[in-house]
Amino acid sequence: MAAAEKAAAAAAVENSAGAGEDVLTDVRSKAALVVVSLGADRASQIYKYLNEQDIEDLTYEVAKLGKTTNNQVESTLDEFYKLCLTHKMMTDGGLDYARNVLEKAFGESTARNLLEKVSKTLQSKPFNFFMKGDPQALLSILQNERPQVIALIMAYMDPMQAARILEQLSDEKRLAVVEGMAHMDRVSPEAISIVEEEMKRKFATIITSEDNMSLGGVDFVADMMNNIDRSTERKLFDQLNKSNPELAQDIRDKMFVFENILDMDDRSVQRFVRDCDSKDVVLALKNASEDMKAIFFNNMSKRMADSVRADMEITSHVKLKDVEEAQQRIVNVIRRLEEQGEVMVKKGGEDDDIII
Numbered sequence: 001m002a003a004a005e006k007a008a009a010a011a012a013v014e015n016s017a018g019a020g021e022d023v024l025t026d027v028r029s030k031a032a033l034v035v036v037s038l039g040a041d042r043a044s045q046i047y048k049y050l051n052e053q054d055i056e057d058l059t060y061e062v063a064k065l066g067k068t069t070n071n072q073v074e075s076t077l078d079e080f081y082k083l084c085l086t087h088k089m090m091t092d093g094g095l096d097y098a099r100n101v102l103e104k105a106f107g108e109s110t111a112r113n114l115l116e117k118v119s120k121t122l123q124s125k126p127f128n129f130f131m132k133g134d135p136q137a138l139l140s141i142l143q144n145e146r147p148q149v150i151a152l153i154m155a156y157m158d159p160m161q162a163a164r165i166l167e168q169l170s171d172e173k174r175l176a177v178v179e180g181m182a183h184m185d186r187v188s189p190e191a192i193s194i195v196e197e198e199m200k201r202k203f204a205t206i207i208t209s210e211d212n213m214s215l216g217g218v219d220f221v222a223d224m225m226n227n228i229d230r231s232t233e234r235k236l237f238d239q240l241n242k243s244n245p246e247l248a249q250d251i252r253d254k255m256f257v258f259e260n261i262l263d264m265d266d267r268s269v270q271r272f273v274r275d276c277d278s279k280d281v282v283l284a285l286k287n288a289s290e291d292m293k294a295i296f297f298n299n300m301s302k303r304m305a306d307s308v309r310a311d312m313e314i315t316s317h318v319k320l321k322d323v324e325e326a327q328q329r330i331v332n333v334i335r336r337l338e339e340q341g342e343v344m345v346k347k348g349g350e351d352d353d354i355i356i
Contacts, residue, residue: 032061033068033076039342086114100245139168147173151180152187152195155220161229175239180188182221182247222254256335256345258327262291269299272334278304282311286318317339
């Protein structure tokens with residue numbers, strides 16, 4: 001889900017309002033109805049961006065939602081759609097553009113209400129103006145900043161966007177930024193204001209924070225590392241193992257990487273192998289350990305195993321980058337299936353599941 005869509009979803013949950021006897025007016029009920037209407041797969045994508053308390057509250061509301069009328073469903077989803085649309089237009093085209101389009105589409109009164117709701121959501125998060133930036137453009141601005149400044153700004157970014165920025169930083173600065181984010185906890189409004197003042201010359205928008213915000217942390221870094229290309233991930237961990245081995249292990253403990261396949265149960269391996277491109281399997285196993293090859297071959301059909309072995313024998317002069325990219329695509333398949341509840345994964349440092 002794009003950053004704009006996530007923020008729009010938050011706006012729909014936080015700012016919804018209804019009218020009429022057959023229209024939902026309770027904010028939590030509206031949120032629950034949106035989640036149910038999206039279906040389990042898409043709803044799971046929203047859950048990834050909620051904190052534990054929000055997940056608990058939302059799940060409770062979903063559980064007690066009960067029967068709803070067609071009018072309640074239609075009005076709630078219509079409002080949610082308009083808020084998402086408004087947010088995207090504001091972030092992509094600016095306030096004036098959004099106002100012009102919305103007034104033509106929905107009328108002046110509705111447009112004003114939508115803009116007011118979404119404006120509150122946009123102004124609730126510092127450095128939100130970075131969210132619509134192209135990674136290369138942001139890199140040209142950030143690469144000369146101090147690692148502490150980059151770490152603070154990236155801590156507010158979507159993990160995917162942060163990953164693209166991190167990949168392009170120099171090795172030395174990349175390591176300092178990751179360590180800075182991982183050790184970040186609560187940042188005072190004064191510190192955020194100082195950074196924003198420093199960036200004022202380059203960015204016109206300054207967004208302040210009224211309360212201390214929980215930022216960064218190992219969980220955020222692990223999420224970001226899951227989106228980094230395999231080569232950068234390996235290089236960064238090599239550096240962290242030398243400079244801060246405890247932090248490196250803490251991050252690994254929160255991630256799922258190709259090597260974690262060794263800890264998966266046979267049923268899960270069989271499931272994800274079915275969804276993998278056989279060409280990716282061939283490349284991924286070129287430099288894999290014998291144990292890793294055994295895991296794959298033991299959980300394939302005989303026909304597929306024979307085919308993969310034959311292709312591996314005739315595939316030569318493979319670049320390490322191609323191997324790592326294939327391994328990353330397999331990991332992406334596993335992560336997707338895990339989100340759908342179709343495989344079980346054990347990340348580094350996790351205890352074995354206890355079944356009673």
